[in-house]
Amino acid sequence: MDDKPKMRSEVWRDARRGAGWALGVGGVVSVAALLRGGPRETIKAAMKAGMRGREVAAELGEQVQDLYAEARSERLADEDPPET
Numbered sequence: 733m734d735d736k737p738k739m740r741s742e743v744w745r746d747a748r749r750g751a752g753w754a755l756g757v758g759g760v761v762s763v764a765a766l767l768r769g770g771p772r773e774t775i776k777a778a779m780k781a782g783m784r785g786r787e788v789a790a791e792l793g794e795q796v797q798d799l800y801a802e803a804r805s806e807r808l809a810d811e812d813p814p815e816t
Contacts, residue, residue: 754785
């Protein structure tokens with residue numbers, strides 16, 4: 733049985749969920765800043781949200797790379813058992 737499609741769908745589901753949260757939080761922060769301080773504060777809030785989005789994307793990418801490395805290592809171990 734191949735778990736690749738299942739794992740891939742879970743990763744993409746989580747990525748979409750994270751992107752949705754980032755966009756939602758960024759939107760709320762931007763609207764709040766617009767109502768509070770004008771265009772300068774709105775631009776700064778959008779920049780901060782963008783920076784946070786990049787951080788989240790980098791963390792997600794790192795987790796995906798870790799999962800890939802683990803899966804590859806396990807597959808290689810299954811294909812080539814140690815000789816005794």
